[in-house]
Amino acid sequence: MSDGSSISSHDGHGPSFTFYPAIYVLPTHLSLESLHRVEECLLNRDARLTYDPSEARVFLGNIGQRKRAILELRSRGVCTELEMRSVPGGVHVDGALDLGTETESDGQTNQSTGHLKRARSSDAEVDGSFINSDLIRVVRLGWLEKCVEEKDLVPMDQYIIYQGRRVQHPDDKATKGSEILHRAQQDVSRPHRGTTHRGTTHRPPKLYKQSTSENEDTPPPAPDWVTNHVSYACMRSAPLHPPNERFIDQLVKIRKVRELTLDEIGVRAYSTSIAAIAAYPCEFRRASEVLALPGCDMKIANLFAEFQQSGDGSLVAASALDTDPVLRVLHHFYRIWGVGAKTARDFYYARQWRDLDDIVEHGWNSLSRVQQIGVKYYDELLEGIPRAEVEEIARVVHRHASAVRPGVECIVVGGYRRGKEASGDADLVLSHRDESATHNLVVDVVSSLETEGWITHTLALHLTTSTRDQQTLPLRHDTGNHFDTLDKALVVWQDPSFNDTSPSTPEKKKRNPNPHRRVDIIISPWRTVGCAVLGWSGDTTFERDLRRHAKKSRGWKFDSSGVRERTSGGQVIDLERGGETWQEREKLVMEGLGIGWRPPGERCTR
DNA sequence: TGGCAAATACTG
DNA sequence: CAGTAT
DNA sequence: GCCA
Secondary structure: OOOOOHHHHOOOOOOOOOOOOOEEEEOOOOOHHHHHHHHHHHHHOOOOEOOOOOOOOEEEEOOOOHHHHHHHHHHOOOOEEEOOOOOOOOOOOOOOOOOOOOOOOOHHHHHOOHHHHHOOOOOOOOOHHHHOOOEEEEEEOHHHHHHHHHOOOOOOHHHEEEEEEEOOOOOOOHHHHHHHHHHHHHHHHOOOOOOOOOOOOEOOOHHHHHOOOHHHHOOOOOOHHHHOOOOOHHHOOEOOOOOOHHHHHHHHHHHHHHHHOOOHHHHHHHHHHHHHHHOOOOOOOOHHHHHOOOOOOHHHHHHHHHHHHOOOOOOHHHHHHHHOHHHHHHHHHHOOOOOOHHHHHHHHHHOOOOOHHHHHHHHHHHOOHHHHHHHHOHHHHHOOEEHHHHHHHHHHHHHHHHHHOOOOEEEEOHHHHHOOOEEOOEEEEEEEOOHHHHOOHHHHHHHHHHHOOOEEEEEEEEOOHHHHHHHHOOOOOOOOOOOOOOOEEEEEEOOOOOOOOOOOOOOOOOOOOOOOEEEEEEEEEHHHHHHHHHHHHOOHHHHHHHHHHHHHHHOEEEEOOEEEEOOOOOOEEOOOOOOOOHHHHHHHHHHHOOOOOOOHHHEOOO
């Protein structure tokens, strides 16, 4: 690590912290810029930085009080007992478990010990006894500054605010215990690269760094939404393939694990983080860049550090999805249409099933009808639908819709509209400028398609406005009644036409080789078509934040069927009146909601 | 420390 | 009612 | 897991 180019990565004259234990920088009382500067400084000097408090042994921070230090540690789940003995000449404090009753003793107490050891530590042996121990230290930032100033390692002693030894969590719950155990097991099974066992600590990628220039380390200026702390995904542009896509893929896998383990809050948290990262316009180079994003904190920054230092860009927690035998099976079941996390777990734990064959063999009759369909077409429904085929499906649906309602419009929404190369399903919105034309439209379109053989199964029919309006209020069917969601049909689709090349056996019809597809047909009255299209075009987090933003900033309730006041009896807010086309109307809604317009290709929050 | 998007239809 | 889907 |  010390060849000619070490000059640049060491500023030409800095001490090396190579032999120091993992360092965690306490963000408290530090601006983001300062935090970044400190991190940069450490990285330049080969320090092992970590964002995982559980593996850090040096906590560097802009704090002065021991009480504060203990607080900082505890808030990060680091429980310690005071340990002063190994500080040369250190004040031996008994009754070590004082966690916060102290008021007068601060860093100064320990500093009285500083002179003694200074005599015997002026070189690499500095802090040696500490380095080879399992002690935890909270150290004032001044230590680093001093090291830089002296261009050499300086003993920590004068700067130690607190020193302790890890103890077991006093409130260690079963869940936490098993989590730790789980992590430990993962660590064992994890193929460690290289010679280290440093977990998620990371070093600067040497070769990479050395070949780059002086201001290599200055991260690109943060985008507006970072500096302004814009925390709504619907107010940022997130492209289909963002620069940090590989990291996002890993986080998405972790989120999937959270789904499978019924951790809804974890799912939401990861979704928020992912959405922010998906909007970030350049590749991260430092974990501190991650830290600056709204919705991302130490946990995510730490995962990025792991991502960066792992040779193959994989995260242990993400790999579990393919590695862990339980998660593998749960995931397998979860991908059956009609089976969610609860049912997948039920299949595994209660029924003791392990694959689709078990389901078919031992539980077929206990499945719901749609679950049977989901199992039957398991592989085909998981295949993505190429864009050309989505367009084809849309043409057919439009043709049938036009036959029953001339003048109807068919809008492809969903992943297709965001630009995805292959969609999980085809989402289509049907609308008509004549509102009366949308009544019973789903039913008419679906039966027409069924008759012609395009729809093989109807998984669900949601009939709300049409039937009810017509039954209860035939005279004013469309006036103001927006308290319901849209009519829709969730169907299984298959192109009925195929080459019957060998009519040699006329009795036996040849099996249709075309894959089964999932198609959603949504009906929207024209007056809210902008809302429908907006509500059906964004990724989940985009849509979630749309609603959150409408609520927080306007006191409105937004969904694909319209916008209304949150007050009881909520007045309908018509934001799209005046828009001639559905595109214009969607834009009016976005502007009216105060999020500004952005094309569907920039609503990819993952 | 509480909140996190949201409503509705359908199934067993 | 609990669970799933959009 | 993050934030107000």
